[in-house]
Amino acid sequence: MARSEELFDAIVDGKAALAQSLVGDLLAAGAAPMVIISDTLIPAMDEVGQLFQDEEYFVPELMMAGRAMKAAMEPLRPLMVASxxxxxxxxxxxxxxxxxxxxxxxxxxxxxxxxxxxxxxxxxxxxxxxxxxxxxxxxxxxxxxxxxxxxxxxxxxxxxxxxxxxxxxxxxxxxxxxxxxxxxxxxxxxxxxxxxxxxxxxxxxxxxxxx
Ligand code: B12
Known part of the structure; x- marks a missing residue:
């Protein structure tokens, strides 16, 4: 699966509810949990880290991205356990x-x-x-x-x-x-x-x- 740009942006922009619902859409479309994590979620957090390092993001943005990442992980966690x-x-x-x-x-x-x-x-x-x-x-x-x-x-x-x-x-x-x-x-x-x-x-x- 290629990176989901929508989900990537939702994490980077700190939109927790949107991120979670996009993960739901990707799962419903048959994407594997680990692929969602490795192809989109981790790169999105890397981007957030870069923005922080470049002083384009500050602590509030970090917090929001962190919350969006947590929300995105919620539907994935039980699936990874089940597998x-x-x-x-x-x-x-x-x-x-x-x-x-x-x-x-x-x-x-x-x-x-x-x-x-x-x-x-x-x-x-x-x-x-x-x-x-x-x-x-x-x-x-x-x-x-x-x-x-x-x-x-x-x-x-x-x-x-x-x-x-x-x-x-x-x-x-x-x-x-x-x-x-x-x-x-x-x-x-x-x-x-x-x-x-x-x-x-x-x-x-x-x-x-x-x-
Ligand atoms: C999100 C984030 C936050 C969020 C955390 C939210 C949360 N619930 O976790 C918040 C806003 C709370 C935060 C706060 C702070 N943060 Co911060 N944060 C980040 C950020 C942007 C992303 C971290 C992240 O989640 N990455 C994504 C995950 C998937 O990657 P990861 O954590 O590295 O984990 C991977 C590996 O490391 C590994 N791994 C992790 N644990 C383990 C354990 C084992 C056993 C193994 C094998 C592997 C492994 O596996 C993971 C997946 O591959 C990083 C920058 C970055 N790019 O890393 C800064 C960063 C870590 N933060 C930093 C700083 C300075 C702070 C603050 C001090 C800021 C401040 N001035 O208040 C505070 C400290 C608060 C505290 N006491 O902990 C610095 C740390 C610098 C340093 N070297 O010490 C960083 C590097 C940003 C920077 N470039 O300066 N932060």
């Missing part, structure tokens, strides 16, 4: 403390769910202690951490340190990602896996469970 195969593992996930960005994290989690993982989403701005508590409670195979701000990358390390201090590190694999995160950093903070995209997240999660 999943048998359970592949349990994942506890969240955006780390101080960071409110969740669009990429939600995309990663939708892809993981769609690939058969059971996902426990702790949301955004999650303090290390809350991750530790969720690991104790749910005994997941994987802890998945997302960060979009350079400053909150440090909270990834604090989270991993807290998991180690709680004596839970041996029983779990840790995967990190988000735009500013890179492989060298992931290794330095003691993560087991790192990915750039939501598609990577699935491949990395599968390999961590298999290891």
């Amino acid at each position: 999943g195969a048998k359970p592949a593992g349990v994942v506890v996930a969240g955006t780390v403390k101080g960071d409110l960005h969740d669009i990429g994290k939600n995309l990663v989690l939708s892809m993981l769910e769609g690939s058969g993982f059971k996902v426990i989403d702790l949301g955004t701005d999650v303090p290390p202690a809350k991750f530790v508590e969720a690991i104790r409670l749910n005994q997941p195979d994987i802890l998945c951490l997302s960060a979009l701000l350079t400053v909150t990358m440090l909270a990834m390390k604090a989270t991993i340190d807290a998991v180690v201090a709680a004596g839970l590190r041996d029983g779990i694999k840790i995967m990190v990602g988000g735009a500013p995160v890179h492989e060298k950093f992931a290794k330095e903070i003691g993560a087991d896996g790192f990915g750039v995209t939501a598609t990577d997240a699935v491949a990395v999660a599968r390999s961590l469970v298999a290891a």
Whole structure:
């Protein structure tokens, strides 16, 4: 499917209701959820990021585009879950403390769910202690951490340190990602896996469970 220009513009212009109804139209016309995401929604958010960087957009426009992206994802999420195969593992996930960005994290989690993982989403701005508590409670195979701000990358390390201090590190694999995160950093903070995209997240999660 080529990019839907209407949907692209609806996201960039922050029109949540329109974006959601256009997604409904595309689904009704037979478009695959993942194709809508990869061909239109992600490029639209990239465009929003560029406009922000070029100082054509400011925080209110970012917020509106973020809301439109969330609204567009709503009808897609259950479909991605439904297309999943048998359970592949349990994942506890969240955006780390101080960071409110969740669009990429939600995309990663939708892809993981769609690939058969059971996902426990702790949301955004999650303090290390809350991750530790969720690991104790749910005994997941994987802890998945997302960060979009350079400053909150440090909270990834604090989270991993807290998991180690709680004596839970041996029983779990840790995967990190988000735009500013890179492989060298992931290794330095003691993560087991790192990915750039939501598609990577699935491949990395599968390999961590298999290891
Ligand atoms: C939308 C947005 C917002 C929205 C967030 C809405 C929401 N509910 O998420 C709002 C308006 C709230 C916001 C606020 C801020 N933002 Co902002 N935001 C963005 C923007 C435009 C898009 C982010 C996004 O959703 N991208 C689309 C998704 C699909 O991509 P993604 O998040 O990168 O996720 C993908 C990968 O990274 C990966 N991934 C993500 N997590 C994980 C985890 C794992 C394990 C793996 C494997 C992969 C993975 O998979 C995803 C899909 O492929 C970016 C610019 C950009 N182009 O990235 C700036 C950006 C991230 N924001 C930025 C800034 C500075 C801020 C603010 C500080 C602005 C301000 N002055 O107030 C605040 C901070 C608030 C806070 N405490 O978190 C900067 C960060 C700079 C930096 N390096 O630190 C950016 C880069 C903009 C810029 N160019 O300056 N923002």
